[in-house]
Amino acid sequence: MAKALFIDTSRCIACRGCQTACKEWHGLPAVPTRQRGTHQNPPDLNPFNYKLVRFTEAKTAGKVEWLFFPDQCHHCLEPSCKGTAESFAPEAIVVDKKTGAVVYTEKTANLTAAQCKEIQQSCPYDIPRRNDKTGILTKCDMCIDRIRADLAPICVKTCGTGAMNFGERDAMLAMAHHRLGAVKVSHPKAQLVDPEDVRVIYLVTNPEPALKKQGKQAVESYSRRELLGGLVSPFRRMAG
Numbered sequence: 531m532a533k534a535l536f537i538d539t540s541r542c543i544a545c546r547g548c549q550t551a552c553k554e555w556h557g558l559p560a561v562p563t564r565q566r567g568t569h570q571n572p573p574d575l576n577p578f579n580y581k582l583v584r585f586t587e588a589k590t591a592g593k594v595e596w597l598f599f600p601d602q603c604h605h606c607l608e609p610s611c612k613g614t615a616e617s618f619a620p621e622a623i624v625v626d627k628k629t630g631a632v633v634y635t636e637k638t639a640n641l642t643a644a645q646c647k648e649i650q651q652s653c654p655y656d657i658p659r660r661n662d663k664t665g666i667l668t669k670c671d672m673c674i675d676r677i678r679a680d681l682a683p684i685c686v687k688t689c690g691t692g693a694m695n696f697g698e699r700d701a702m703l704a705m706a707h708h709r710l711g712a713v714k715v716s717h718p719k720a721q722l723v724d725p726e727d728v729r730v731i732y733l734v735t736n737p738e739p740a741l742k743k744q745g746k747q748a749v750e751s752y753s754r755r756e757l758l759g760g761l762v763s764p765f766r767r768m769a770g
């Protein structure tokens with residue numbers, strides 16, 4: 531059955547347990563880093579960090595808010611990264627039939643730097659990163675090895691606050707809409723991010739600043755939807 535994650539950022543306390551557990555499960559090495567005046571560390575996704583908790587400060591009605599966003603691949607239902615790879619390397623990116631997870635294979639190493647760039651630029655959420663040494667294109671694989679062994683993705687297993695959830699897609703969608711109703715009482719701007727288009731459904735309390743650092747296209751996409759409101763296709767609208 532098709533799987534999904536529901537990430538409720540209103541419950542995220544930015545402990546970064548998910549980020550660290552992801553590195554450990556995938557055997558990814560540490561990345562040299564330094565203090566940059568923010569708790570967001572490393573500063574961006576990279577070939578050794580498939581998951582990154584983003585920190586954003588926002589001012590709402592005179593009050594400063596600290597927004598946490600555990601960023602990762604959204605496992606799109608119709609992944610534009612795979613669509614782009616289709617013409618030059620159809621087997622480099624695969625969609626797992628059982629779960630719907632979008633998985634990058636080692637065959638991405640055969641792609642040229644220009645082809646990788648094309649794939650990267652096609653992602654609306656600015657997710658894939660290229661390892662320039664090996665040529666491999668990287669991102670979250672939904673812990674497909676764990677799912678096949680009837681285990682939840684390691685980020686979900688690690689999260690102690692209920693921010694990370696995993697299960698059948700219908701159940702995750704229902705949970706997301708239920709939580710949205712509750713969260714909207716205290717955060718009227720709360721939204722689900724593209725719930726009909728993805729297998730990783732985010733609930734954000736303050737969408738524009740929360741998504742800003744996730745990628746230019748994501749913000750433009752969000753702003754466009756805000757402007758067009760009901761005129762856009764229901765498949766591209768945020769719920770809420």
Ligand code: SF4
Pocket residue numbers: 603604605606609610611612632652653654655656657658669
């Ligand atoms: S979020 Fe980007 S990398 Fe992930 S499946 Fe969608 S298009 Fe591909």
Ligand code: SF4
Pocket residue numbers: 541542543544545546547548549583600688689690691692693694
């Ligand atoms: S483990 Fe949970 S609470 Fe901690 S940063 Fe990740 S999503 Fe947030």
